[in-house]
Amino acid sequence: MNASDAQEHLEMVERIVAASSRKLEAGGEFFVLWGLISGTLDLLSQLASDGRVPPSAMWLGPVLVVAGIVGSTLFARRCRQDGRMSFLQREFITVLWLTLAMALAVNLIGGNIFAQWAQAAVWSVAASIVLFYIGAHGNRRAQVGGIMMLASIAFANFNLPVAGYALAAGMYLGYAGFGVTDMLARD
Amino acid sequence: MDELLLSKIRLSIIAELLGDEWVSFTALQRSIETTNGNLGAHLGKLIEAGYVTEEKTFVNRRPLSRYALTERGRTAFIAHVRQLEGLLAGTKGEAS
Numbered sequence: 001m002n003a004s005d006a007q008e009h010l011e012m013v014e015r016i017v018a019a020s021s022r023k024l025e026a027g028g029e030f031f032v033l034w035g036l037i038s039g040t041l042d043l044l045s046q047l048a049s050d051g052r053v054p055p056s057a058m059w060l061g062p063v064l065v066v067a068g069i070v071g072s073t074l075f076a077r078r079c080r081q082d083g084r085m086s087f088l089q090r091e092f093i094t095v096l097w098l099t100l101a102m103a104l105a106v107n108l109i110g111g112n113i114f115a116q117w118a119q120a121a122v123w124s125v126a127a128s129i130v131l132f133y134i135g136a137h138g139n140r141r142a143q144v145g146g147i148m149m150l151a152s153i154a155f156a157n158f159n160l161p162v163a164g165y166a167l168a169a170g171m172y173l174g175y176a177g178f179g180v181t182d183m184l185a186r187d
Numbered sequence: 188m189d190e191l192l193l194s195k196i197r198l199s200i201i202a203e204l205l206g207d208e209w210v211s212f213t214a215l216q217r218s219i220e221t222t223n224g225n226l227g228a229h230l231g232k233l234i235e236a237g238y239v240t241e242e243k244t245f246v247n248r249r250p251l252s253r254y255a256l257t258e259r260g261r262t263a264f265i266a267h268v269r270q271l272e273g274l275l276a277g278t279k280g281e282a283s
Contacts (some may be wrong), residue, residue, distance in 0.1 A: 001188060001193060001271075003275055005273060006271040006274045006275050009195065009198060009271055010268065010271050010272065010275065012195060012198070012202075013198065013199075013202045013268060016199055016203055016205075016218075017202055017205060017206070019218075023203050045204065073206075077246070082209045083214030083217075083251075083253075084207055084211065084214045085207060085208045085209050086206055086207045086208065087206060087207065087208050088206075089208075090208050096261035
């Protein structure tokens with residue numbers, strides 16, 4: 001092999017590596033789905049707490065969560081069909097499921113410690129961890145989404161009578177909003 | 188120099204697999220732009236050398252062949268790239 005061939009091969013390798021080291025593709029649909037579900041649950045809780053909807057409306061919660069799990073499974077299946085799974089994507093999916101599973105577990109087993117709005121806030125914390133994880137890989141929109149989620153928690157903390165509305169706004173704007181911008185920014 | 192990686196197609200297959208946990212045959216073909224037969228033959232050589240592993244699975248009842256780089260393949264690729272860089276640096280040194 002001569003120097004010209006070596007250069008050609010090296011340039012080809014550089015091109016391929018640069019093309020395949022894409023930014024983390026987060027999967028906007030997932031964020032829209034869970035942002036809307038979590039936001040609606042926060043909203044329902046607030047409305048029920050204000051007496052504007054009957055407490056029986058909270059039965060919608062489990063239905064929405066099941067719908068979210070079904071939707072997420074379909075999304076994961078579509079990812080497999082794309083024909084490529086990067087190390088970064090695998091890591092992201094692990095972080096995503098771990099945080100959601102932890103939030104769910106805390107809701108189920110920590111009801112006495114995480115009373116009132118704390119249960120909803122735990123979901124917001126989990127969601128902001130996911131957004132900041134994506135943000136740490138250079139995604140500015142995810143960083144903004146994470147900051148919005150934290151702001152909603154802070155606002156809820158100092159405005160307890162409307163905490164549900166604040167947390168819902170964080171989920172709609174920070175989480176689902178990030179999903180929408182991610183879908184719009186896709187090639 | 189690694190004879191196996193002197194082929195541009197085999198080198199590009201390894202480079203494609205570098206950042207991914209796995210890549211399907213179709214995705215590789217899309218990126219490398221070669222025929223089914225050609226890609227299959229080159230992949231066969233890389234599998235035989237232990238540079239790449241193949242896994243056959245089903246997604247939605249459709250067969251899916253996916254490929255991953257082995258540690259041996261990664262080491263060989265890094266060594267090969269270093270040799271190419273060395274060759275280039277040597278040539279530039281002689282010229283100056």
